[in-house]
Amino acid sequence: xxxxxxxxxxxxxxxxxxxxxxxxxxxxxxxxxxxxxxxxxxxxxxxxxxxxxxxxxxxxxxxxxxxxxxxxxxxxxxxxxxxxxxxxxxxxxxxxxxxxxxxxxxxxxxxxxxxxxxxxxxxxxxxxxxxxxxxxxxxxxxxxxxxxxxxxxxxxxxxxxxxxxxxxxxxxxxxxxxxxxxxxxxxxxxxxxxxxxxxxxxxxxxxxxxxxxxxxxxxxxxxxxxxxxxxxxxxxxxxxxxxxxxxxxxxxxxxxxxxxxxxxxxxxxxxxxxxxxxxxxxxxxxxxxxxxxxxxxxxxxxxxxxxxxxxxxxxxxxxxxxxxxxxxxxxx
Numbered sequence: 001x002x003x004x005x006x007x008x009x010x011x012x013x014x015x016x017x018x019x020x021x022x023x024x025x026x027x028x029x030x031x032x033x034x035x036x037x038x039x040x041x042x043x044x045x046x047x048x049x050x051x052x053x054x055x056x057x058x059x060x061x062x063x064x065x066x067x068x069x070x071x072x073x074x075x076x077x078x079x080x081x082x083x084x085x086x087x088x089x090x091x092x093x094x095x096x097x098x099x100x101x102x103x104x105x106x107x108x109x110x111x112x113x114x115x116x117x118x119x120x121x122x123x124x125x126x127x128x129x130x131x132x133x134x135x136x137x138x139x140x141x142x143x144x145x146x147x148x149x150x151x152x153x154x155x156x157x158x159x160x161x162x163x164x165x166x167x168x169x170x171x172x173x174x175x176x177x178x179x180x181x182x183x184x185x186x187x188x189x190x191x192x193x194x195x196x197x198x199x200x201x202x203x204x205x206x207x208x209x210x211x212x213x214x215x216x217x218x219x220x221x222x223x224x225x226x227x228x229x230x231x232x233x234x235x236x237x238x239x240x241x242x243x244x245x246x247x248x249x250x251x252x253x254x255x256x257x258x259x260x261x262x263x264x265x266x267x268x269x270x271x272x273x274x275x276x277x278x279x280x281x282x283x284x285x286x287x288x289x290x291x292x293x294x295x296x297x298x299x300x301x302x303x304x305x306x307x308x309x310x311x312x313x314x315x316x317x318x319x320x321x322x323x324x325x326x327x328x329x330x331x332x
Contacts, residue, residue: 013044019077025065027064082285097127107135135152171301175253176214180265181246184246186199196226199247202238204233
């Protein structure tokens with residue numbers, strides 16, 4: 001196929017369209033993602049085909065699929081857009097006091113009661129005209145895509161293997177403890193491994209696809225199995241379920257201590273040496289150089305590292321992307 005245009009015809013708009021098309025593999029989805037009309041994206045695709053001399057996307061049984069040439073262009077186009085964004089970053093110093101930015105953050109819901117309240121208080125103090133929107137993590141929520149698309153600014157997570165294309169900074173570590181009602185038959189005494197395994201357990205529904213928690217991962221490695229009798233999708237329901245049953249709940253200490261202060265619940269040390277849970281901040285390269293987003297990340301890390309109720313982080317260094325050595329963290 002002879003090209004009617006040259007690479008000199010390529011501009012930032014066409015690069016963004018090409019990235020959206022290769023990512024979504026659909027003209028209509030790319031149009032929605034770019035907030036453009038479908039005919040406009042179709043016209044841009046024709047121009048891209050002329051410039052590259054390749055079809056880029058072809059029809060398949062499941063819609064559209066990239067050609068070999070198209071698939072090979074995805075990573076170079078992504079890098080080019082990141083570099084353009086870095087070049088275009090504003091040089092004007094960010095003024096938090098006058099900012100009207102809406103910051104978007106997604107977190108596990110067991111952090112909501114403690115950490116997030118302090119984050120909001122800090123934003124109200126230093127950026128009183130801004131807003132913060134919290135988003136729930138769940139198995140159907142693609143947080144990595146949301147970060148890449150700019151729908152989220154940051155995510156607080158504790159997965160064993162976060163996506164390698166995301167930047168990461170450690171926040172804090174916490175230990176696993178058990179929480180139960182004060183009238184529980186096991187309350188008030190040290191738990192044995194046999195007590196723990198035989199007890200009825202309430203466990204959280206995983207909040208990320210394919211992510212097993214620290215408890216079951218460790219038990220599986222030790223060839224042990226606990227008696228799970230119920231699953232709960234929201235941590236906010238946990239204390240109420242514990243008050244009405246003889247179930248145990250294994251959780252980060254920060255969550256257990258918060259619940260025990262508010263309700264007639266008690267904490268017991270876990271009889272099994274579970275690994276500590278490491279929490280970290282995740283963000284995408286697209287917002288790495290943005291002054292507003294950088295300031296927001298600094299507020300979160302400042303709260304996590306200065307709050308009297310947040311455990312102190314371990315020695316893990318800040319990394320531009322998680323590696324096998326730095327991603328040893330787990331969901332409950």
